[in-house]
Structure formats: structure tokens, C-alpha cells
Amino acid sequence: MQISSRTKIVVHLCGFLVLLYSLSMIPPMLLALIDKDRSLFAFLITFVCFSVLGGFCWVTTRQENVQLKTQDGFIIIVLFWLLFSVISAMPLWLNDSLHISLADALFEGVSGITTTGASIFNNVSLLPRSILYYRAQLNFIGGLGVIVLAVAVLPLLGIGGMKLYQSEMPGPFKEERLTPRLADTSRNLWFTYLLLGLACTIAYMFAGMPWFDALCHGLSTVSLGGFSTRSESIGFFDNQTVELVAGVFSLLSGINFTLYFVAIIRRSIQPFRRNPELRFYFTVAAILVTIVAFEVWRAGMYSPGDSLVHAFFLTSSMLTDNGLATGDYAHWPTHTIVLLLCASFFGGCVGSTCGGLKMMRLLILLRQSRHELHQLAHPRALISIKVGKTVMSDRVVRSVGSFFFLYVACTCLFIWLLNLMGYDLLTSFATVAACINNMGLGFGATASGFGGLSEGAKYLMCAAMLLGRLEIYPVLILFSRTFWRS
16 A cells, blocks of 8 residues: 555656656647648647646645655656656657658657757758757756746645655755745746746847847756757857857856846855866866867867857857867867867766756865875874865765766766667767766767667666666666665
């Protein structure tokens, strides 16, 4: 009876979340209707099927006064992201004008919703507007996580959502909340997110983009998703102002969203100035921009001024795992691209929409390494690991260390498996870096797109994208025997 009750909770919440997500088919469906595009039927079928399925599961498994357990939160997160991926792929697979396989549709859907931005389409400029908008919308919804949006209304269902929130939010400090009520927290995060998206869209329009391109790029930039309306990405516009806007908003979107909220409430920039992770983030970005600008200038590709602009844009995009690019980035010096691919593992700040390890974890690892050096020099000294004025607990340090190990181990495993499938080492490294970091820019055989990957490689990279988006633990914990015993 207990098992049946817990199963009902999982089915009930998954049903509600599927119903909620099916509503996202309406905007591209309306755009297809306006353009008289046959994509309308693919969106309509997806909407009807999953709204009915989700609504049925939600209504038939309703229970009163139920609280989620930790196990329920992890199970629902993983199950829903799998459902999330399938639903996202359906309009693409059902669209007979696209002529793509299930593997291609799933790769594109997973790439969009995990904000990876890797695409199987060789020429996205030929896609109808409804599909272009849908891809940007996938990025935007996946950016902060539809789970956090759902948590805002879960109290209306009589079910606490804290376990969902802890499982979904990125970073080592999952227990922190902005406000005492979780629903208020998620609404505040989304409000901040929407404001940043609006500001980015307007900035693109002022920079010279047509309104539709500005809207789609605004959605994909603040979500750090990287899907573009053009095959040449940002490079199509050949506009340095556009590149500057993209670079600035990539960096801004890599900042912890809680800092924006606190700064707005206090009407002060002090939360930004006092945050050690943010200082570390901008320091790393400045160093990388300087190195990359010097290298592309030294290679004779651009003038000093142009080198700085292009380096700022591409470094900001790859560091934050955005994935927007200029058309000629694949022709940059190989060692420079490899440096940026390695930088994509850094990501942005905790609490942002970026992928990667996150700057806070790297900062803690750096302080831990320095701590060990001091401890070797002074074995009897009692030295604390601090980030700013905060002393890091042993639990946080252990969590960061184990996550770093798992992240590196999973990355190496995926690289080895791709190499085993016949791809050269550089292509394997670049492709895995693009997918597990949710960055989306390949190199080598995937520099021009991911459509050339075999079906097995595409499914493998779907797994890498989901692992990177969920930060490994929620997936791996389901394979733990101790998880199912409790």
C-alpha cells in the first residue's frame, strides 16, 4: 500500500508537469497558424496528446495533504526530464517537412531544453519561423527550469515543492532560498529572468537586428542556450555592436540570479561588489579575453580592435556555455579553440542558467588546494577554508570534491566511447565538452554541426546533455542501492 501511495505521488506530479509543459506548444502553434505553415499540425498533435495524457494522470491520482520525500523529488526530476526531452522532440519528429529521424529529433529537443544549443540542422535559415521560435523557446524554458516554474503553483495543489526545487537548482548550496516561501522564490527568479530576456531583446533591436531575430536571440542568449535563427549564428549579422550585446548579456546571464533579485530589493549594487564568486568569474573572463584577443591578433586574423571585440564575444559565449558564435570561429588557431573548450568546463556562477562546473566550485577547489599547501608547510596549524568571509563546511568541500571527480570521470567516459565509435580524439573531446557542459559549439568533425554524428553517438550525447543539465547526482543516485532502501 505504501509503494502504491508513493507511486501515485510520482505519477500525479509528472502528470501535472506534462500538462503544464504541453501549454508551451501554443505560441509556436499560433505562429504557424499566422504563417499558414504545416508545422501547425505537429504542434497541435503534440499539444493534444500530452495535455490529455498529463491531465488524465494528474486528475486520476490526486491525493490530499501529501508531502514529497527526498526520494520522490529525485525520481520526479529525472523522470520528468526524460519526458521533457521526448515531448520537446515530438513536434520536430512529427513535422513531415523537416524529414528528420527520431534520433535527430531527440537530439535537437534535448539540446534545446538543456540549453546546449547543438543542432543537427545544416541550414537553420531555411526552417519556418514557427520552428525557429520553438527552438528559442525551448532554450528559454529550459534555462531556469520548468520545474522551478511549476513549484510556484505546487502549493495550490496541496503539495510542498521544496524537494523538487533542491533537486533542480544548480550549485552546491541547494538548500538556500531567497524568500521564506518557495513559491515566492521561484516567481521572483522567473520575474528577474523575464526582465533580463526583455532587456536583451530590446538591446538586439537597437543594435540593428530585425524584431524576430532579436526576440529569438534574446531568448536563447539569457538562457545561455545558443540556438540561432541563422546558420552562421551571430556572425550572419556582421555587426560588432550585435557581438558586444551578445557578449555582455552572456556574461550577465552567467551571474547568480539571486544577486539580481537582492540588488533590486535593496536598490544597491553592494550584493554584486561583495560577492567573491562574481569577482572570480569576471577575473577569469578578463584573463581569457586578453589571451584570446592577443592570439587571434598574433595569427593575423583581425586588427587589434576587431580582435578584442571578437575575442570578447566568443570567450563570453563559450565560458558561460552559451554557444552563440561567429561564422569563422572554426578557422581560429586550434590551440585558442582548445583553450576556450577547456574554459567551457568552468561555466558561470552558481544559480545561473549556465552549464559546467560553476565558478563557486572552482573557487572552493582553488582554496582547498591552497589550504593543503599551507597545511603541508604548517602541519599543526588550524586553517579554515574561506570564500569571502564565509567558512566552508567540510560537507560542502567534500561535495565539491566528489562532484568534480564525477564530472571529470563522466567526461572521460563519454570521450572514450565516442573515440571507440571511430571519431578522432579532438572531435571526441570537443563534442563531449559541447554536450556535457551544455555549450553547443563543436570542433573538428562537429565544427559545422552535429548532424553528421551516427545515431548511436547522438543518443550518447543526449545522455551527456541530460547529465550535464541535472549535474550528475540526481541521475546517479537512482542507481544507488541505499537510495531505494530508505
